Amino acid sequence: MEVPELDVEACVARVRGGDEDAARCLMEHLYPLVTKIVRAHLPRRTAEEDLVQAVFAKVFTRLDQFRGEVPLTHWVSRVAVNTCFNELNRERVRPELRHADLSEAESEIIQNLAADTSDLPAEQALEAREIVEKLLADLSPADRLVITLLHLDGKSVEDIRQITGWSTPLVKVRAFRARQKMKQRLKALLRENHP
C-alpha cells in the first residue's frame, strides 16, 4: 500500500491552529532531517533524544514565524542548527584532546596520516569521523558548527550563510580560524605520536 504524501502546507496551517494530530504527522515527516542535524552537532553531554525533542518544541512554538518564503525543511534546519548551537554554548568545558584519548584504530589513522600521502581507506572512515569529532569537541561552538557544515555536511559558504544568518565574510573568517585551530591540535597529536 502506498503511503500518501504529506500536504505540508495544510499540515502547517493545522498545527498553527493547535492541532496535535497534525503536529504528530509533521514531526514524523521532519524527524529524519532533524535527527541528522542533531547528530552532526550534538554536544557531548546532551542526549540525542532530548535535543530532538527541544528542536520540535521550538519548531511548533515558532511556526507562526514561518512565512513560507523558503521551503519548510530549510526553516526547520535553521531552527535545529541554532538549537544545537545554543546547547553547545552552554557546554563550557572543552577538554583538550590527548593522544591517550584515542582508541587503537584511531591512533593507527594518525600514524597513517604522517606516513602516507594517499587518501585514507574507506574502511577507516568511521574512525576518521571519531577523530574529527574529538578534534571538534575542543573548538568553540561557532568554530565547530562551521567546520561540520563546510567539511562534513558538504555545504557551501552560501548555504552556511543562510542556515546561520552570519555574513559571507564572517563564515569565511570563522572557517579559516577554525581550521587553524584544528591544525594546531592535529599537529600536537602527530607530535605525540612521533615525538
Place this chain on the structure above:
Amino acid sequence: MSELDQHLDRLLRAAAQAPARDLPPLSYATQTRAMAAWRGVRSAAPDFSLLRAWQTGLATAFGAAIVAVGISFAAAQDIDADVNDPYVVADPGVALAMTTGWLP
C-alpha cells in the same frame, strides 16, 4: 598547501565519507515529550487576541476620557463667563423689554 593542511584535508575527507548510522524510529516517548513541551509553552503564552482587544478598549476609554474632560472644561468656561459678566446677564432682559415694551 602545507603538509599539515594535507593531513587535515585527508582526515576531513575520510570523515565525510563515514556512513550515516541507522536512524531509529521516532519513539512514542520523544513524540509525547515534544507535544507536552509545546502544550506547556502554549498554555503559558498570553492570548494575543484578548490582549489586543483589551489594549484597544483601554485606548478608546482613555480617548473618551480626554474628550469628556475637554468638553467639561469648555462648558465650565462658558458658565463662568455668563455668571461674571453683568452685560451678559442683563442682555436677555434688555432684549425682552425692547421687543415687548414690558419693563419691570
